[in-house]
């Protein structure tokens with residue numbers, strides 16, 4: 105099993121090119137199910153989750169041709185409506201096959217994704233929404249089995265809780281439904297807007313994406329098109345936090361600063377000098393003091409839960425004490441015991457981590473438990489004294505493209521060992 109070895113102490117400098125966003129690419133690849141033709145996506149990151157999605161789409165009869173960051177998918181004829189357990193268990197986002205399959209084929213069987221390290225993550229709101237659109241849904245033998253007579257019907261759906269993939273699933277299903285669907289208390293993440301823009305290029309009629317009320321007028325069919333995936337705001341934020349913690353000056357290119365407002369506000373509060381252009385963000389820590397900052401996660405445009413672990417590490421090595429409160433997932437502090445092993449001073453009280461900055465972390469062997477927890481351990485390794493080894497980095501490979509090469513380009517000593 106691969107591990108990452110990080111020698112602490114080097115500051116970061118230079119440019120890093122940000123890849124396409126995992127969380128936009130996944131729903132957009134699944135949207136190909138809706139089109140009985142070829143579609144082409146560019147700026148697709150090379151990640152384990154993307155490979156899993158391509159395998160799952162191939163199971164449904166959708167062939168792919170990949171060339172660097174470009175993927176062409178051909179969903180002219182689907183041969184199956186079943187997303188099997190073997191693939192779904194390795195990637196929760198497989199649930200995004202449910203809405204499009206039901207809309208295009210009138211039936212779908214998708215293995216129920218289990219809980220995961222960060223929480224139970226139920227999909228009841230996806231199921232309830234599809235039932236409101238006229239689907240019959242049962243859960244049997246670990247599978248969500250859904251069918252509808254004819255087309256799905258437009259409905260008014262008010263989400264109890266803001267759900268990102270729930271909004272995406274119903275948005276995709278509604279594009280081919282009969283009549284108008286209104287999604288209220290919808291998620292407002294930039295990845296939802298990117299998906300909606302892609303669906304609109306396919307011929308879908310969608311208004312309000314990026315607000316909490318999305319209106320979709322169903323159409324009979326969607327068409328071939330090409331779309332470039334938006335940049336990854338979480339990868340951008342991860343490199344910026346790494347530079348704030350390790351020191352130095354870096355520039356993230358091919359990104360979009362306006363998607364990171366909440367993160368940039370916190371980095372400035374932590375003492376970083378931030379400068380932006382339309383598609384780049386520079387962070388300079390030279391001669392500046394790193395200060396601990398309070399964080400509370402919440403749906404977009406508030407502070408993203410996917411940046412919580414990285415800021416927990418930042419607070420562990422900053423001056424002062426600060427609280428990190430997680431409001432989205434009930435168990436997203438699995439990185440805390442690992443950071444303790446590196447000498448961090450963190451008290452966990454319910455959904456809040458109280459972090460007291462220490463002078464110096466010390467290198468240790470640590471275990472990655474989920475995607476962003478892995479990233480926060482790599483960042484901790486950049487400033488720890490000695491050589492940190494992060495085990496189980498298959499979590500990292502789900503969501504960061506060429507992480508060690510990108511860090512090496514910034515002057516960090518991060519190597520993969522098999």
Ligand SMILES: CC(=O)N[C@H]1[C@@H](OP(=O)(O)OP(=O)(O)OC[C@H]2O[C@@H](n3ccc(=O)[nH]c3=O)[C@H](O)[C@@H]2O)O[C@H](CO)[C@@H](O)[C@@H]1O
Nearest residue numbers: 127197225226227228229230265266267268269270432433
């Ligand atoms: C592939 C992808 O885009 N993943 C992102 C997506 O995950 P994901 O879409 O799975 O997360 P949700 O937005 O659905 O979850 C938000 C909250 O709603 C709850 N919930 C959700 C659905 C449901 O049917 N019932 C229910 O109770 C969840 O348990 C959680 O407490 O948004 C999360 C929150 O920003 C991010 O951390 C993930 O990186």
Ligand SMILES: C=C(OP(=O)(O)O)C(=O)O
Nearest residue numbers: 127196197410475476503
């Ligand atoms: C939790 C995440 O992803 P997923 O929803 O794919 O598990 C993430 O990207 O941090």
